[in-house]
Amino acid sequence: MDIFQAIALAVLQGLTEFLPISSSAHLILLPVVAGGEDQGLAFDVAVHVGTLTAVVVYFRKILAKIIVAWFGSLAGKGFNEEAKLAWYVGLGTIPVGLVGISLSDATQEALRSPLVIAAATIVFAVLLWWAEKRAKEQHEIISWWDAVMIGLFQAVALIPGTSRSGITITAGLLLGLTREYAAKFSFLLSIPVIALAGSLKALELYQSGIAVNWNFMFIGAGVSAIVAYLSISWFLRLLDRIGMMPFVWYRLVLGVVLIGVFAGQA
Template identity: 40%
Template sequence: MPFLHLVVLAIVQGITEFLPISSSGHLVLVPNLLGWQDQGQTMDVAVHLGTLAAVLLYFWRDLWSLVMGLVMLLRGRPDQRTRLVGMLLVATLPAALFGLWLHANAPDWDRSVRVIGWTTLGFGILMWIADGAFMHVREIKHMGVRDALVIGLMQAIALVPGTSRSGITMTGARFLGFTRVEAARFSFLLSIPTIAGAGILAVHDLMKSGDSALVGSALTAGVMTFVVAIITISLLMHYVSRIGLAPFAIYRILLGSGLLIAVYTGAL
């Protein structure tokens, strides 16, 4: 891929993965709006791995706490850290099962602008409602199995382009009464096993293809994405409690409406 394409993909992914506006949807829109060839799902996952590296670095303390939670579980002395590991596993399971089924049966998931328009609009409205219509005082330590399962089921829906993994999991957490910061934190921690699983499948496909040029492009895009993503995470975690999710919901509603108008009038 041309270097300019890789730079644009890295910037788009690094910003949109953690803002609740759908990275997959924006990655599909880039070639459609700029007249480029679609980069394909393998490249999409490659830039997702760049964002995974950013999450691992930014939340290294939480990651270490999860590792210690597993250690305590193996020692037969589970504690609060072990409980968080359990909640993440429960929340990961629905997306993992659905993702494996898609990989085997529908690898070329509908990446049309029409689908992205509807999901961007619909889940933008849900996000706005969830962020302002309920009391939000709960923290991750209050999370139960039912809460984790609900958030996990919503994350599975995010495999549909335009939904936004971070957006729908934060929306689910907000509906369940979690604070903005805790909703964002759980969403980011939940991205670790989810993106890692997709990444393993993508790396397997890359190695199987034997396409050295594609491997080089994927590595370049992944590194650039990491740099953009670490900046984005820092800013979002700092400002999310102040600005809330409403600005992102409004952006989604406007973008989704614009895309649907363009599709149904024949402009796209």
């Protein structure tokens, strides 16, 4: 991997991690189009650190409030909206953790098939379209039931091509949340998921004893953090104006391209 591929992959990861367009679909397509080599486990850890940093920095004020409120609830000071939100993020994380642990290595490898990713990209684009069309956008207050349902939908994102942000926003819309609140809860819900995934990859990297190119690590973390921060900011500002349909059409085109590229290799 050279510096140009490192920057391209970091930009792609930072951009697609939080948009409802599937980062896995793009990351399998880029090496085919550009002819580059696999980025390796160490670089995966770096871009996870970058995207996690971006979402934590962007929501730092909200996070500070809900962390303080969460500790207050543990100390018996009651449950305000921030405390409930903290518990709901934890509640929504449980399903993906349980499903992730239960998946065998063989199943995970089978799900990484390019055609599976292409199919998921298209199928969940249609589901996002349906949610967008019937969205009532009634409220910006989430319940424990909403958190559980969004968490169950998030577990489906373990199928590459689904898009974690896409499927959780879809769930939020179906439950009557506004687009903006569904997106914000999706991003908050990403924090423990990205942290857990990054920690597992870091442990795997440590156990493997693979040599680390620290220059590429810093490039990957820095570039992905900047791009992810800008991506979150842009998405939330424009969401009510453009809706979800541009992402639906993009996913449909991407899925067809993936099928065209990989169908002959199956």
